[in-house]
Amino acid sequence: MSVKKIVVLPGDHIGPEIVSSAVEVLKTVEKKCSDLKFEFEEHKIGGASIDAYGTPLTDETIKACLEADGIILGAVGGPEWTNPNCRPEQGLLKLRKSLGVWANLRPCTFPSKSLLKYSPLKSEIAEGVDFCVVRELTGGCYFGERTEDNGSGHAMDTWPYSVEEVTRIARLAAWLAQTYNPPAPVTLLDKANVLATSRLWRKTVAKVFKEEFPHLTLKNQLIDSAAMLMVKSPRTLNGVVLTDNLFGDIISDESSVIPGSLGLLPSASLSGIYGQTENLNCLVEPIHGSAPDIAGQGIVNPVGTILSGALLLRYALNAHKEAAAIEAAVEKVLDDTSIGGRGLYTRDLGGDAKTVGITKAVVEELEKIL
Ligand SMILES: NC(=O)c1ccc[n+]([C@@H]2O[C@H](COP(=O)([O-])OP(=O)(O)OC[C@H]3O[C@@H](n4cnc5c(N)ncnc54)[C@H](O)[C@@H]3O)[C@@H](O)[C@H]2O)c1
Ligand SMILES: CC(C)[C@H](C(=O)O)[C@@H](O)C(=O)O
Numbered sequence: 001m002s003v004k005k006i007v008v009l010p011g012d013h014i015g016p017e018i019v020s021s022a023v024e025v026l027k028t029v030e031k032k033c034s035d036l037k038f039e040f041e042e043h044k045i046g047g048a049s050i051d052a053y054g055t056p057l058t059d060e061t062i063k064a065c066l067e068a069d070g071i072i073l074g075a076v077g078g079p080e081w082t083n084p085n086c087r088p089e090q091g092l093l094k095l096r097k098s099l100g101v102w103a104n105l106r107p108c109t110f111p112s113k114s115l116l117k118y119s120p121l122k123s124e125i126a127e128g129v130d131f132c133v134v135r136e137l138t139g140g141c142y143f144g145e146r147t148e149d150n151g152s153g154h155a156m157d158t159w160p161y162s163v164e165e166v167t168r169i170a171r172l173a174a175w176l177a178q179t180y181n182p183p184a185p186v187t188l189l190d191k192a193n194v195l196a197t198s199r200l201w202r203k204t205v206a207k208v209f210k211e212e213f214p215h216l217t218l219k220n221q222l223i224d225s226a227a228m229l230m231v232k233s234p235r236t237l238n239g240v241v242l243t244d245n246l247f248g249d250i251i252s253d254e255s256s257v258i259p260g261s262l263g264l265l266p267s268a269s270l271s272g273i274y275g276q277t278e279n280l281n282c283l284v285e286p287i288h289g290s291a292p293d294i295a296g297q298g299i300v301n302p303v304g305t306i307l308s309g310a311l312l313l314r315y316a317l318n319a320h321k322e323a324a325a326i327e328a329a330v331e332k333v334l335d336d337t338s339i340g341g342r343g344l345y346t347r348d349l350g351g352d353a354k355t356v357g358i359t360k361a362v363v364e365e366l367e368k369i370l
């Protein structure tokens, strides 16, 4: 049995609160599964790293992450770090680039059945939603050349993409579609009616699917109308939703409205596919940010981060049974009507459960399942 090294990056504000929940859950998996052994190593990132070392990401942290089997991150950022040349978010972007994690999987589904009636959308619209946003993560306008306004009154961002970058993510989206039974449709979201990069995406993705995955269904949807469909008839996007870095960032936050809270959704960023990519890097994090408005009150929803731990097990360690067990434990806790008759929810979902209460309940359920 090999020991798996997991680097833990709590980050800022609510980051430490949610990451400790996920680590507790992973430690429970370790306790119950004799063939899984973890070694956790904590490092600073974001504002915490700026305060300690004057930079949002140190070389030591990058090295530790490159040597790890998996990385779990809370969130970075906050209003107190105002220097545009030394922002917490730059640490996260540099980490993604250094690890080469170009594919960001952001599944959107209901972690529990009982949540359906609390969705801001009508039940008949939200029911059965199950798609995974595959967001390109190391290209596009996040990493294009940029000119800051240094008093000239002009600023510029550029939005570059290459055929190679689009081809590899198209293949990953197709691989993911094929893990569904039957294989899922893939919907490409872009702005091909305006942007040159979107036209490159459309042409390249169509070629990959025609030549390599002719049995899969590929659909196209402009990003603006996709944003509308996501709340009007979200099931039309079921399957795999493939898109670029910025569109994926925006549309995934929107998708969290379907199950009811930004605090629910996990993500995994990958440098390839388990079993197919040598030295695969995997960074998991919830899709939300550092939520400075609720930090330190013990009321943060830890579910997105706990489920991110499940994605780490699935996509970095091939531990599918254990990943599914975490998801089942979360579902049980959210559906547990024995407390207040409405499941155990934090304040973002209208409940009064605390972060530690949810975590403890998930750990207890997991111990029963594993
Ligand atoms: N991956 C990351 O580290 C990441 C992601 C997004 C935003 N950020 C950063 O986070 C900071 C705050 O950004 P923002 O306010 O726009 O977005 P946010 O996601 O931090 O918060 C948006 C709203 O959702 C709520 N929320 C978020 N996560 C929650 C949870 N787990 N439980 C309950 N409620 C939750 C917050 O309280 C807030 O009202 C910024 O500095 C931003 O750059 C970091
Ligand atoms: C903090 C920020 C750089 C980040 C992004 O835009 O990728 C965040 O919004 C996310 O969704 O992970």
Ligand SMILES: [Mg+2]
Pocket (backbone or CB within 6 Å): 249, 250, 253, 287
């Ligand atoms: Mg975001």
